[in-house]
Amino acid sequence: MRKISWIIATLVFLSATWAIAKDQPKFKSIEVKHFPNAEGVELPPEFSDYLYAELRSTLQKKKLAEQFVGEDEVVDAADASSSVILEGSVLEYKKGSVVKESLIGFGAGARSLKAHVKLTRRSNKEVIVDKEIKVRAMARWDPKTLAKFLANSIAGELKHSD
Amino acid sequence: MQGRRLLCFTLFPVLVVLSAAADEPKPTPDNTISIKLDYEIKPQSFARPVKFFVDRVIDRSANPQPMRVLKERGGVFLDKQPTEIVQQAFQGALEKSSLLAADAASADYVLTVYVFHFGLGSGLGAEYYGKVDLNVVVKDVKSGATHEVTALGTSVQGAAVRKKNILKNIEANISEALELALRNFLRGAKLRDVVSPSDDKPSETPQARLDESNIDNFLCEGRPSYA
Numbered sequence: 264m265r266k267i268s269w270i271i272a273t274l275v276f277l278s279a280t281w282a283i284a285k286d287q288p289k290f291k292s293i294e295v296k297h298f299p300n301a302e303g304v305e306l307p308p309e310f311s312d313y314l315y316a317e318l319r320s321t322l323q324k325k326k327l328a329e330q331f332v333g334e335d336e337v338v339d340a341a342d343a344s345s346s347v348i349l350e351g352s353v354l355e356y357k358k359g360s361v362v363k364e365s366l367i368g369f370g371a372g373a374r375s376l377k378a379h380v381k382l383t384r385r386s387n388k389e390v391i392v393d394k395e396i397k398v399r400a401m402a403r404w405d406p407k408t409l410a411k412f413l414a415n416s417i418a419g420e421l422k423h424s425d
Numbered sequence: 426m427q428g429r430r431l432l433c434f435t436l437f438p439v440l441v442v443l444s445a446a447a448d449e450p451k452p453t454p455d456n457t458i459s460i461k462l463d464y465e466i467k468p469q470s471f472a473r474p475v476k477f478f479v480d481r482v483i484d485r486s487a488n489p490q491p492m493r494v495l496k497e498r499g500g501v502f503l504d505k506q507p508t509e510i511v512q513q514a515f516q517g518a519l520e521k522s523s524l525l526a527a528d529a530a531s532a533d534y535v536l537t538v539y540v541f542h543f544g545l546g547s548g549l550g551a552e553y554y555g556k557v558d559l560n561v562v563v564k565d566v567k568s569g570a571t572h573e574v575t576a577l578g579t580s581v582q583g584a585a586v587r588k589k590n591i592l593k594n595i596e597a598n599i600s601e602a603l604e605l606a607l608r609n610f611l612r613g614a615k616l617r618d619v620v621s622p623s624d625d626k627p628s629e630t631p632q633a634r635l636d637e638s639n640i641d642n643f644l645c646e647g648r649p650s651y652a
Contacts (some may be wrong), residue, residue, distance in 0.1 A: 273465065312546060316554050317554075336612040
């Protein structure tokens with residue numbers, strides 16, 4: 264009986280510790296920068312601001328950092344080692360085709376967007392994440408849906424980064 | 426017969442204008458929101474004590490109805506002009522941090538704020554997102570030099586279907602966007618560079634670095650201690 268109660272107490276303690284560790288933000292602060300479009304990428308003009316807003320909002324919801332610093336804001340030198348900068352660019356955007364999507368299906372004719380994402384540590388410029396991410400959406404959907412999907416993918420990458 | 430036709434031709438545009446005017450939402454206490462800053466904004470610490478004065482806030486949004494933030498669902502309106510809201514927010518934030526000067530003469534820097542966007546950006550479906558885009562011209566009172574500092578704040582609160590929730594979300598969106606824009610300005614690296622330009626920063630070009638280090642004089646004249 265005493266053994267069982269000890270095991271239960273240990274399990275409760277471990278799960279509580281795991282839950283606390285899971286909820287703790289990964290970084291002290293994150294500065295999100297606007298993603299510029301590469302040459303030839305034709306996206307609606309308000310896309311860049313929407314992606315920026317969506318990225319900030321998604322990272323905040325996922326509790327990846329204690330503070331979310333605006334673009335080009337100063338950060339205390341003491342926090343620089345645990346602060347990161349998220350930057351990137353939109354490399355490719357395909358509008359997709361509703362006709363192809365209807366006739367062929369299976370992802371053909373889908374709207375897609377490819378972005379290069381880079382996460383660097385503020386203090387020593389160490390690159391934590393350097394990756395190309397591609398997201399897809401239905402051709403009928405608003406291009407801003409891609410911003411939402413991209414923000415979610417980036418948040419997932421950051422969550423699983425070292 | 427002709428008289429009747431003429432009457433019809435005259436009345437038709439009037440009726441069209443009247444029906445369009447009937448669709449236009451009007452501000453009422455139920456669809457009006459008030460934007461105020463919920464949290465105190467802590468500005469960056471400057472190398473020397475400085476005072477700012479908010480001279481003017483100018484609307485550059487080219488929006489014919491700046492107080493209407495949403496036309497659909499019976500409309501959503503602001504209780505004040507965006508310029509007035511921005512001016513109050515700037516003055517409030519600077520006053521709380523003891524950075525506000527009483528007048529332009531006693532200030533170190535005079536601010537002219539241009540509002541490029543205040544309200545909602547085009548979001549996704551039922552989701553609204555707040556956006557405040559400002560351009561602040563910072564004028565050094567002593568030297569008369571002016572510098573432009575941009576400030577942007579955005580906020581996404583999520584989708585809402587009920588009118589009550591739409592109002593709540595839009596209010597939160599714009600308030601947060603304004604707060605972030607203000608924070609972006611007060612804690613921005615650009616403002617720091619304007620107020621306290623770093624003298625110890627190395628120059629961009631090699632020639633400028635040579636000029637700064639006075640190496641030409643050294644090469645021509647030699648080291649005086651060894652002469």
